Amino acid sequence: MAASLRAVRQRIRAVQSIGKITRAQELIASSRIIRAQQRMRDAEPYARELTRAVEAVVSRTSTLNHPLTAEPESVTRAAILVLTSDSGFAGAFNTNVLREEARLLRTLRDRNVEPVPFVAGRKGIGWHRARDIEMAHTYNGFSVRPAVSDATAITNDLLEAFDKKAEDGGVDEIYIVRTQFVSMLTQRPLVARLLPLEIEESSGEPEGGPLPMYEFEPSPDIVLDRLLPQYVEGRIFYAMLESAASELASRRRAMKAATDNANDLTERLTREANNARQAEITQEISEIVGGANALADVTSESE
């Protein structure tokens, strides 16, 4: 009996210290997520204005034949940019993104397109290594706090691959697999094609009112030339910020659940320990009483 009481107490201590760790992780994530959301809000004006400018040029240049917007005749290789996290303890965050990627990999292979993964985040890199999937580029060290320079580095690699012909190791399409931050409670894995840009003909008015009739300096073509890479970088940077906020939200939730579970478990184990202790005491008392009775019997008999 004494052995089981010791074992239970040991487990309580272990569970309590796990609970302390997950609680600390939860608090760290909560404090960081506020900053991450602020960073998303700060980046919004740039993303919005850039989108509007691209819409303005694209809607004006009817005979659009820019390499970044033209549909390729045939697609043989496609780059996939995957945004995952550097550290674990984030619930289903990485699993969800990587599941979407796995689906995209299958779809591409079914179309006879060779996927070329560009992977950001240590968890994603590990996932690809474990499955022996070759990666073109890997990036890590910034998943919770991406800087503009990280987005620039990724964009340059992607655009360089996009510039080259498929035969020379280039790609015809670029996809991005990442997590969309809907709210603190909802984050959604999302697959989108980054390049060539999908141009939608719409008859409705664009967001923020009709587009003004811009004059272009020096010319629409040159403006588009410069604008598109900046736009792609902006999109990637914003996606990285969303992914960071999603990672933190997901971690906070996962760690909260883990802390709650640890607390429940501690409570249950404490009860178990109390029962064991009580049983031990009861047994000792009955042993003493039994012993005393036996002694009393012996003395009364001898009288």
Next chain:
Amino acid sequence: MTLHVEVVIADRELWAGEANMVIAKTLEGDIGILTGHPPVLGILAEGSIVRVLDPEGSGGEDGAGRGVTAAVSGGFLSVADDRVSILAVDAQLGSEVDTSAARSAADEGSGDEDSTEVRYARAQLRAAGEQA
């Protein structure tokens, strides 16, 4: 009537406010924008300066025009309906320039006259009111 001006870079809004005139440099040369300017979408010259003159225009105590001056490494200028957006790849307000860092960046790359870094460093110095 005033212009509403926004100077934004990828991760934040550098400056936003009202102004009566914006002076920038595009690939085609200097452009001055007053209210009622027709819509323009232009490429900013690499390592140039954008000046935003505030509504009072006439200037502060030292006589220099108030408002803000920003160095931009490149990017876009979009004007429509009296709203001016400067979408810079990188930009810095004149008052926030670290002059010694910009000076050493400008000197370091001076062998390479045309690099964006050198031009941007020089623009930063000019924006801070220093000789470049």
